[in-house]
Amino acid sequence: xxxxxxxxxxxxxxxxxxxxxxxxxxxxxxxxxxxxxxxxxxxxxxxxxxxxxxxxxxxxxxxxxxxxxxxxxxxxxxxxxxxxxxxxxxxxxxxxxxxxxxxxxxxxxxxxxxxxxxxxxxxxxxxxxxxxxxxxxxxxxxxxxxxxxxxxxxxxxxxxxxxxxxxxxxxxxxxxxxxxxxxxxxxxxxxxxxxxxxxxxxxxxxxxxxxxxxxxxxxxxxxxxxxxxxxxxxxxxxxxxxxxxxxxxxxxxxxxxxxxxxxxxxxxxxxxxxxxxxxxxxxxxxxxxxxxxxxxxxxx
Amino acid sequence: xxxxxxxxxxxxxxxxxxxxxxxxxxxxxxxxxxxxxxxxxxxxxxxxxxxxxxxxxxxxxxxxxxxxxxxxxxxxxxxxxxxxxxxxxxxxxxxxxxxxxxxxxxxxxxxxxxxxxxxxxxxxxxxxxxxxxxxxxxxxxxxxxxxxxxxxxxxxxxxxxxxxxxxxxxxxxxxxxxxxxxxxxxxxxxxxxxxxxxxxxxxxxxxxxxxxxxxxxxxxxxxxxxxxxxxxxxxxxxxxxxxxxxxxxxxxxxxxxxxxxxxxxxxxxxxxxxxxxxxxxxxxxxxxxxxxxxxxxxxxxxxxxxxxxxxxxxxxxxxxxxxxxxxxxxxxxxxxxxxxxxxxxxxxxxxxxxxxxxxxxxxxxxxxxxxxxxxxxxxxxxxxxxxxxxxxxxxxxxxxxxxxxxxxxxxxxxxxxxxxxxxxxxxxxxxxxxxxxxxxxxxxxxxxxxxxxxxxxxxxxxxxxxxxxxxxxxxxxxxxxxxxxxxxxxxxxxxxxxxxxxxxxxxxxxxxxxxxxxxxxxxxxxxxxxxxxxxxxxxxxxxxxxxxxxxxxxxxxxxxxxxxxxxxxxxxxxxxxxxxxxxxxxxxxxxxxxxxxxxxxxxxxx
Numbered sequence: 001x002x003x004x005x006x007x008x009x010x011x012x013x014x015x016x017x018x019x020x021x022x023x024x025x026x027x028x029x030x031x032x033x034x035x036x037x038x039x040x041x042x043x044x045x046x047x048x049x050x051x052x053x054x055x056x057x058x059x060x061x062x063x064x065x066x067x068x069x070x071x072x073x074x075x076x077x078x079x080x081x082x083x084x085x086x087x088x089x090x091x092x093x094x095x096x097x098x099x100x101x102x103x104x105x106x107x108x109x110x111x112x113x114x115x116x117x118x119x120x121x122x123x124x125x126x127x128x129x130x131x132x133x134x135x136x137x138x139x140x141x142x143x144x145x146x147x148x149x150x151x152x153x154x155x156x157x158x159x160x161x162x163x164x165x166x167x168x169x170x171x172x173x174x175x176x177x178x179x180x181x182x183x184x185x186x187x188x189x190x191x192x193x194x195x196x197x198x199x200x201x202x203x204x205x206x207x208x209x210x211x212x213x214x215x216x217x218x219x220x221x222x223x224x225x226x227x228x229x230x231x232x233x234x235x236x237x238x239x240x241x242x243x244x245x246x247x248x249x250x251x252x253x254x255x256x257x258x259x260x261x262x263x264x265x266x267x268x269x270x271x272x273x274x275x276x277x278x279x280x281x282x283x284x285x286x287x288x289x290x291x292x293x294x295x296x297x298x299x300x
Numbered sequence: 301x302x303x304x305x306x307x308x309x310x311x312x313x314x315x316x317x318x319x320x321x322x323x324x325x326x327x328x329x330x331x332x333x334x335x336x337x338x339x340x341x342x343x344x345x346x347x348x349x350x351x352x353x354x355x356x357x358x359x360x361x362x363x364x365x366x367x368x369x370x371x372x373x374x375x376x377x378x379x380x381x382x383x384x385x386x387x388x389x390x391x392x393x394x395x396x397x398x399x400x401x402x403x404x405x406x407x408x409x410x411x412x413x414x415x416x417x418x419x420x421x422x423x424x425x426x427x428x429x430x431x432x433x434x435x436x437x438x439x440x441x442x443x444x445x446x447x448x449x450x451x452x453x454x455x456x457x458x459x460x461x462x463x464x465x466x467x468x469x470x471x472x473x474x475x476x477x478x479x480x481x482x483x484x485x486x487x488x489x490x491x492x493x494x495x496x497x498x499x500x501x502x503x504x505x506x507x508x509x510x511x512x513x514x515x516x517x518x519x520x521x522x523x524x525x526x527x528x529x530x531x532x533x534x535x536x537x538x539x540x541x542x543x544x545x546x547x548x549x550x551x552x553x554x555x556x557x558x559x560x561x562x563x564x565x566x567x568x569x570x571x572x573x574x575x576x577x578x579x580x581x582x583x584x585x586x587x588x589x590x591x592x593x594x595x596x597x598x599x600x601x602x603x604x605x606x607x608x609x610x611x612x613x614x615x616x617x618x619x620x621x622x623x624x625x626x627x628x629x630x631x632x633x634x635x636x637x638x639x640x641x642x643x644x645x646x647x648x649x650x651x652x653x654x655x656x657x658x659x660x661x662x663x664x665x666x667x668x669x670x671x672x673x674x675x676x677x678x679x680x681x682x683x684x685x686x687x688x689x690x691x692x693x694x695x696x697x698x699x700x701x702x703x704x705x706x707x708x709x710x711x712x713x714x715x716x717x718x719x720x721x722x723x724x725x726x727x728x729x730x731x732x733x734x735x736x737x738x739x740x741x742x743x744x745x746x747x748x749x750x751x752x753x754x755x756x757x758x759x760x761x762x763x764x765x766x767x768x769x770x771x772x773x774x775x776x777x778x779x780x781x782x783x784x785x786x787x788x789x790x791x792x793x794x795x796x797x798x799x800x801x802x803x804x805x806x807x808x809x810x811x812x813x814x815x816x817x818x819x820x821x822x823x824x825x826x827x828x829x830x831x832x833x834x835x836x837x838x839x840x841x842x843x844x845x846x847x848x849x850x851x852x853x854x855x856x857x858x859x860x861x862x863x864x865x866x867x868x869x870x871x872x873x874x875x876x877x878x879x880x881x882x883x884x885x886x887x888x889x890x891x892x893x894x895x896x897x898x899x900x901x902x903x904x905x906x
Contacts, residue, residue: 057743062649066599079733080653080740149755236726240753242736253577255729256597260580263599 036284105164110171368895
């Protein structure tokens with residue numbers, strides 16, 4: 001991997017323009033990438049503005065419990081006659097915000113620790129990597145289960161913070177090994193020879209080379225965070241929110257008998273499909289991102 | 301998902317009862333002769349998750365002693381609506397209870413033998429009672445202040461045991477406590493207890509340092525008893541455990557069982573399950589000959605019913621669900637707030653959403669399940685306030701309490717927002733959906749309401765008792781003994797306890813008092829101490845008992861320490877493809893596991 005050389009001064013704006021033009025070109029090349037982008041943006045829109053389209057509290061129709069899918073209720077209704085689609089949309093904000101917070105924390109913390117340890121080596125490296133190893137040995141899910149008994153995670157930020165703090169280990173290790181390899185390359189040696197500051201070398205020379213890797217990790221962390229929190233809610237250890245995707249899955253299976261009879265199946269399928277679609281969107285975008293950042297993959 | 305286990309366990313707990321003298325019914329001789337044979341498949345409602353390494357030990361919660369099959373009690377309670385003194389024979393064939401409840405004389409089946417051929421004797425019973433002391437049961441408690449404890453266990457002859465109650469501190473729960481004892485073979489278990497156990501027990505029931513030391517020694521034996529694992533199953537029940545793996549346990553007929561000739565199946569297979577969904581799937585596949593009470597969604601019920609041979613039997617179970625208030629928290633200390641909430645909760649709708657198959661909407665709040673309520677209260681039941689859905693009355697009550705409506709939302713008298721938070725344990729899916737439906741109904745009436753779940757039931761009970769919740773779901777009406785019914789409302793959790801025969805009231809937040817109700821309440825203008833009335837139920841009988849129950853029902857109805865939501869219906873499943881002779885609707889045997897039906901000779905091969 002080679003680092004994009006960043007020209008000084010006025011060239012940067014042009015470079016940025018070129019970059020976005022490049023992004024657009026890469027996206028256009030495969031329709032699947034456009035689809036991925038549309039899905040991801042669609043979810044972002046749903047999380048940001050979706051809940052505004054529905055009244056609070058959501059209307060219910062107790063004459064139609066577990067109603068089958070219809071035009072009025074594309075995914076049927078839940079145990080108390082609330083439209084499942086409206087639950088899905090209003091619940092997306094918590095899920096997606098948590099995922100975003102988790103991804104940001106995972107990547108920022110992981111990359112910072114990895115870069116610092118790899119670049120400084122020596123004692124700092126040893127200390128940080130032992131901490132990382134220790135963190136990696138702690139099994140995430142059991143710890144979360146224990147934590148959930150004392151901490152209720154009522155806000156998405158809290159949930160994201162915890163998941164993020166539990167998830168940076170892998171990123172830190174990978175970034176460190178990348179850094180160790182890059183710091184021996186000629187361009188870093190040259191930068192050091194020129195007497196550039198460590199901040200400059202890390203921020204301007206090393207980080208851009210690792211940007212694709214970090215960006216991909218961030219997207220993957222989003223899916224990981226969605227699975228983790230939905231899993232926790234599915235297990236029923238977290239506070240009850242009727243529109244939480246994990247709670248929906250839990251109630252569909254254990255309350256509605258979705259695995260034994262078809263009535264609650266749409267109720268089960270709605271959050272599952274949402275998670276599937278989100279994962280698909282992210283995978284497709286990661287594919288595009290790979291090419292954006294890795295010039296060797298560009299088919300020009 | 302683990303709801304079944306919890307409710308089943310509570311059904312078992314439900315009924316620590318009283319008695320006044322009766323003899324056991326003879327086991328049904330059973331329809332048709334020579335109708336034995338076959339493999340009977342079921343699940344044990346008390347044992348979700350079979351543990352292959354569990355000891356064959358009835359006291360061990362993970363043990364492989366299955367009640368009614370290879371674990372035997374002295375007798376099986378009928379949990380009768382109003383007369384809690386009725387039992388079916390178990391290890392005991394018949395019994396006489398002294399009219400003042402001071403003693404019970406048990407007569408064992410003359411020809412009953414353990415599965416290894418040795419006779420079941422009075423010494424086995426006495427030895428098993430000694431083991432019960434280490435576990436601290438109601439009748440066999442070492443605590444000198446305990447009510448309804450036995451003072452003497454006397455072996456009259458080889459087949460007769462007399463157990464005397466300590467009349468310094470009597471309780472109607474004494475006989476039920478005796479009858480619920482598990483009986484195990486002394487010749488297998490003898491190594492667990494030292495020969496001087498009874499001397500130690502005598503010392504423990506005294507006072508002073510020596511007694512304290514003896515009590516500690518007996519309590520210390522508890523772990524040893526729980527861990528004891530006999531090398532093979534020696535049972536006086538209709539079956540013995542033959543073998544098991546993580547997915548099933550196989551039990552074979554015990555030829556030495558007193559009623560072996562009338563035991564239908566040759567073998568019983570217990571299937572493993574960890575959640576209700578597995579039981580639903582077994583039922584849909586037609587695998588189970590019987591399944592005990594299981595919460596079932598309406599649509600799954602339809603699918604189960606379409607399987608050939610499957611049928612549903614329903615009966616009474618002495619359990620209701622209430623929404624209980626912590627009255628030490630505002631605004632729930634105000635009776636008008638509680639009444640207002642009761643008027644806003646549509647119980648029919650809640651039951652339809654949460655427990656369509658296993659519950660029936662409460663007719664009103666009495667503290668008693670509607671079936672025995674009709675018997676106990678008669679015409680008075682109709683005179684109680686029914687708390688039908690009525691938004692106008694709710695508004696009136698809230699205004700009386702000083703609540704203010706601002707912008708369509710109710711606020712506390714001082715203007716701060718009112719957040720109604722109801723707590724439920726997360727694994728009980730019917731409670732969760734019921735609580736959610738309540739919050740939806742309240743939200744529509746302008747109350748900011750939310751559900752908060754707790755990870756598991758034991759933690760939920762712990763936090764509830766610590767007073768951490770404002771409002772929480774609470775099982776009530778755990779009969780049939782009237783004292784047990786009302787101590788759920790006016791017992792320890794509301795501050796009243798009986799110590800050394802005296803009723804004491806603890807301040808809210810102390811001594812397990814989380815409901816925090818006042819010590820006296822006004823009922824029809826007169827001051828009443830409901831805790832004292834409840835305690836009187838321990839010794840009252842006849843018309844006096846009825847009168848007290850009437851007063852307490854009225855108190856509960858006006859004071860509303862809980863809002864009664866639904867009364868459980870004991871919904872069970874049977875499959876008649878392979879066996880017949882199952883209990884009919886409303887049979888008292890539905891309150892015992894199917895092992896009891898089999899041992900009484902009811903279930904026959906098709």
